[in-house]
Amino acid sequence: MNTAAFDPSPPGRRASASLRERAPWTRDRMLTRETLPAPVAPCPELRATHGSVTLVTGSAGAGKTMLMVSWAQTMSARGDGVGWVTLGRDDNDPAGLAMCLLDAVRTAIDWAGRPDGGPAPRSGAGAPAAMLRRERDTEIRLPPDAGVTSQVASEVVTFGADLWLLLDDVHLLRDHRTLEILETLLHRAPPNLHVVLGARADPAVHLSKLRLQQRLREVRDHDLRLSRDETAAVVALNGISLDEGQVTRLHRLTEGWAAGVGLAALSLASGRDPEPFLASFAQNDGAVAAYLVDEVLDSIDDDRREFMLDTCVPDVLPEALAVRLSGCDDAGQVLAELTAANSLLAITPDAHPVTYRYHALLRSYLRARLRAESVERFALRQAQTAVWFAEQGRATEAVDHAVYSGDAALVRATLHRYAVVLLLDGDPSRIEHAVAAVPAVLHSDPALLAVVAIANLQSVDLASARLHLAAAAVMGEPRVEQGQDDVDRGLTSSEDAGSPVLTFVPLPPDRVLTIASWTARQFVNTGDDPPLLTVSPRPRPDAATPNLRDLDVLEDLQQAFALVSSGRAAESLPMFERSLRGARQADRAFTVVSCLTGLTAASGVVGDVVETRRWAHEAIAHATPRGLGRSPNLLLPYVCAAEEAHEHCDLDLAEQLIGSAFAILGTTQGGSPDATSGGIDEQDAVQAVVRSLASVATCIDFARSDTDPARQREIVSRRLEKVRRLPPAPYAASLVGYEMVTLHRMALLTAQLTVAEAVEEISAAVPALAADVLAMRGLRALRLGHDREARAHVASVVSGEAEVSFAASAVAAALVEVTTARRNQQAAVAHEALLVALELTHSQDGLRMMLDVSAEVMGSLRSGRGRFGRHEPLVDRLLETAEGQAADSGPRRWRQNAGLGPAPLLSPREISLLRDLPSLLTVSEIARARSVSPNTIKTQLRSLFDKLEVSTRRDAVATGRHEGLI
Amino acid sequence: MRYEFILAEKVSATTRDAFPELAESTLLPGRSGTVMFGPVIDEPNLHGLLDRFQDFGLTVVEMRMLPD
Known part of the structure; x- marks a missing residue:
């Protein structure tokens, strides 16, 4: 379950992050474990190449978190930097974890050595001052996974002093990508970064290496056990007086288990006589925890007990929710007192509003007891929690708790209100699980059936999607009374005070069904789809209810995608933009990124290079600081951005971006980019992106291998082999054009003329590429020195008669003219043609497309300087880049003053x-x-x-x- | 799959109800604790069950897959 915060999250910050980067605080009086002092950094002379790692493991209630909190206080008082992250199940997204770690480190650096870190904290702020959160705008640009560790390392090294990073509940990290981040962090930590891990189970990282390097200190379960003297200390701290013998017995019975001692102390704090307590404890043969919890609950007064049972349902307990569940207005007071009394209730300091948390062990037992005492009451509390979260607009918690309550009407109402939000947040599995748990919800509800179908499609479960779509279509309009029934049922259950009512706001089934069909269209081309709107959309009138507003956004998005799939990309653009506006307004980051990606794709299909790149950058910029940097949505934007970097001859950036694209691909497909396998019908769009990825990656690889012509030849011939096996349909002509033209260019650079010919042949089979083939032939003829032939080939392209599908071909044709004219001493003609080429290149935001053609082009650029009018800056850039490349690469290939020197053309x-x-x-x-x-x-x-x-x-x-x- | 879990502690009725998918079985003579058994869907489900035992502070002494 989520550990969500309830303060309104500022843009760019994930809601849960701010809550978990504070150490939980319990009571001021905590036991100091003399035998387990806070770890100290080794002195500078003995400093190893990497920081130390401390692992604290113990079962539930062993006292790890408390130990780590006390360590954090000690370290902070020493003046060291202290960063804290409590991990949750939701931290299995690597980008999100990366952000958390970075934030924690930055917060630690900000607050290190502050005077507040000293003694005598004000009450309620027992947590080290280093935990206080400050708003920051983290505009991190494109962090690849490995980059996080480097970023953390560089910040820590700059900081200079010792910095301790405490990570609690590390055992919740299950995903191999997040574990990789953790592993890299541990193994490559700079000497002044020390990591402390708290876990219930050994984390799945390689600890043996750390042991060999003697960097690992382990505090294990038996170390955490309290000694007899420590037991005495805990008892004394709680203001209980036991004689020596009683302390010894208590210690023996609990076996020094911290939670056990804590629970016993709580039991005894009510003033009861310790003798009978210890006697019956000794006679108990059941689980110690169960016994002690029961004892505690029996020992405290009825009101308190009922209060605890009433409030144990949610994982995280804000004060307001506690009021609702317990029906006590002074719930906050009660919680504060309970917190002060024992360490089994923790408070998160400085959260707005204040939130509490029962210790997991106590919570489990409380819930079990509540369920045992009254199933109805348990379900009721779940329902109340669901409704409370729904009122706060917290979709995920609302749906989860509604499902736990088992109340079908409530689940239905919650889904009608929030299912679309979950879809817009990219969380379809929650809907699927809800429906699997409470299948009655789908009965006679075509709107929900359609929603589930959309969720199935988002999870790429096409079989289930088909089933649900079919069922929804068959059902048609629901009975009008259906909605009323549910509301009535909801109202009748509100007979007792405080019971939950959620207004039923139904989703319109016909609209949802249409959206579902459009979504399906992106995966399967069935041919019989509902008609797509052709009107260019004006701003919509404000929808009546929030869920309809969300539906508007989803409708626009899916229709836009469907338009792209149907080959009507130009019409999709305004629709994507409308959806984008709605998504930004509602702050649905996942959908914003989807819209931006859709705009990238549509612009690409339409052939507007500048717009495509702009949208790609926006998508990446929006996703990255919000922890969505590895979302599959971003695959296309990364490919486009990489292609742009390559075109601008910035190979470092290109490699970084294409690396990010591969990282995403690796997690979604786990396979090679040249997926030539079948299944092309389903997921056309993905295959197209994968194919572009492979093309761009090849170009980057080729450019990188500038000093190794042998390798370049290999790259080219291997790519030809792969391309031969790929069918041109159903890919867009611009994509295939890009592939063919760039491969042709590379083949000419390595003087593999037979390869170039083969590429021309393959391209000739695609009608849309006819003009591009002419340009290619022209280039090849030029290479062979057959100027007249070259000129003849490109004539129709230059005149504009023949239209190219890939802009660089037009540039190439113009440059052929430039070259032949120059060789013929026709300077004026050359200059004219060069201006054409520059104009085209400028409109395409290109650079490299002018650089690889011939030495004469470079010569013309140099000699014509000053006469290029508004293209002077571009010319400067071209010449600068050419010189830069000459400096970087091998001496043979690039010659300083002539630009490209072609590969030797041997007979x-x-x-x-x-x-x-x-x-x-x-x-x-x-x-x-x-x-x-x-x-x-x-x-x-x-x-x-x-x-x-x-x-x-x-x-x-x-x-x-x-x-x-x- | 079906699994049997032997826990070191005697589990109360309340706690047992927190594991509705498992049933209790009788112990072998001379052993103490609790025996619970029941269906397990897959690996993640098994680890989820082990986590829940831990949530209650119960110690798994023995665990084995039962023949179908």
Whole structure:
């Protein structure tokens, strides 16, 4: 269950984070464990390369959290930095965990060494002052998973002093990605970062390595057991007087189990006689915990007991909820007193509103006892909790508690109100679980059936989606009285005071069913869909109720996606924007990111490069600080951003971005990016993104291997093989165009002309790429020096007769003109054509597309400087980039003043001669083997050496190897 | 799958009801504690059950899969 905070979360902060980064505080008087002093950082001379790790493990009630809290106080008083995170089940999202860790570290740094960390804290603020939260706007740009650890490390190193990071309930981390983060953090912590882990079970990280490095200190369950003297101390702290013998007996009976001693003390605090208590304790043969809890509950006065039973249902207990559940206006007072009396009730300081938490052990027993005493009362409390959360707008808790109450009417009402919110928050499984637990809810309710179908689609459970959709379609309109029935039932159960009523606001079944069909369309092309609206949407009138408002947002979003799937991307754009506005207003971050991704996709299909990139950046910028950085939604934006970085020749950024894309892909598909397997019908959109990912990754890989031509040749030929096996349909022409054109360009760069020809052949089979093929042929002819042929090929593209589907082809065609004109001493023509190319490149936000064509282009750019008008900045950038690349890469390929130097273009005879060179054969021997005169060989060698730009045989061999020709 | 759990402690009726999917069985003579058995859907379900035992401070002494 969620450990949610109830203060309104500022944008950019996940609600639960602020609650869990405070240490729980209990009473001022806590036991000091002399035998377990707070860990100390090793002195500088002995400092290892990494910080220390302390592991505190113990079963429930062993006292780990209390120990860690007291350590935190000690450390803070010492002036060290202290950061705290209590982990929950919801922390299995790696991006979210990353944010938490970073925040905790930053908070610790902010508050380290503050005077408040000293003695005499004001009451109610017993928690170390370092825990106080300050608002910050964390605008972290694109953290890849490994980057978090580096970020944490760099901040800690900058901080300089010792910093302790205490992580409680680490055993709740189950996902392998989050465990990876934890593992990296532990193994690579800088010398002044020390991590303390509290867990009920050994965390699934490799501790043995830490043990070998002698960096691990372990405090285990038996260490946490109280000694006899410590038991005496706890008893004394609670103001109970026992004689020595009684203390000894108590210690023996509880076996020093901290919670046991605490419970016993609580029992005795009511002033009862210890002798009979200890006697019957000794006779008990049941579970110690059960016995003690029962004892406590029997010993406190009735009011208190009923209060505790009434308030034990929620995991986290805000004061207002306690008032509702107990029916006592002074619930806050009671809770404060209970907290002061024992350590089994914790308070989170400075939370607004104040929240309380029963210790897990006590809570389990209280709930069990409540259920045993009265199932109806248990269900009632669950229902009340559900309604309270619903009133606070907390969808997840409301639905969960409604399900636990087992009240079908309540579950139905809650789902009608909040199911759409859950869908908009990307939490479909909660709906599915609710419906699985209380199936009666779906009975005669086509709206809910349709909602569940949408949830199934979001979880990619297509079989269940089909079933539910079919059932919903068959049902048609519900009886009008249905809604009334539910409300009546709800009202009748409100006969006793304080019982829950949630106004039933039904979802309109026809609308939900239509939305479900549109959603399904993105996965399966059935052909018979409800018609999509064609009107360009004006702002909607404000919906009557909140759930209808949410429905508007969902409707717009799914319809927009359906429009894209139907090939009507241009119409989808305003619809995505309308949905985006609604989602931003309601602060549904997940949906905002979905809208932004949808806009990225639609703009891409429409061919608007600038807009595509803009939306991609917005999506990433919105998702990352909200812990959604690894959402599958972001796959396309990362690919687009990576492609942009590659186009702008920023390879470091490109690699980082494509790495993030792979990270997401790894978690969703767990497979290779070249998914050529079947199942293309379902999830067309995903396959298209995966294919673009592979294309962009290849380009980046190629660019990175600038100094290793052999590797570049390999990349190109392997990519050709993969591309041959991929069908062009049903991918968008722009995607296939990108793939073909970039592969062709790379093939020309490595002088693999046969590959280039093959690419042209494959592209020719796609009608939309006809003009792009002409540009490709032009480039290849240019490479071979067949200028006239080149010019002929690109003529129709240059004149505008033939329309390209990928913009870079038009640029290439113009640059062919530039090159041939320049070679023909036609400076004016060249300049004109260059202006065209610059204009196109500028409109496409391109850069690299002008750089890889020919040395003449670079020459024209240089000589024409000052005459490019508004394109001067672009020209400057181009020349700067070219020089930068020349500096970075190998000497042969890029020459300072000429721009691109092409790979050596050898004839087959020259290649075969080159292959003979590594042998020990003399020139005469080679000549004899080929039945030609040695002079012929010498001439051929000279031309070969010229092309390779070498002067000796040895150098020729070396270059040949380097180029991957041998 | 079906599993049997032997717990070190004697479990009260109330606590037993907190595990509605499990039934109690008789102990072998000479042993103390509680024996509970019942259906387990899969691995995560099993670990969830173990967590719940821990929530109540119960110690699992022995655990075995039962023949179907």
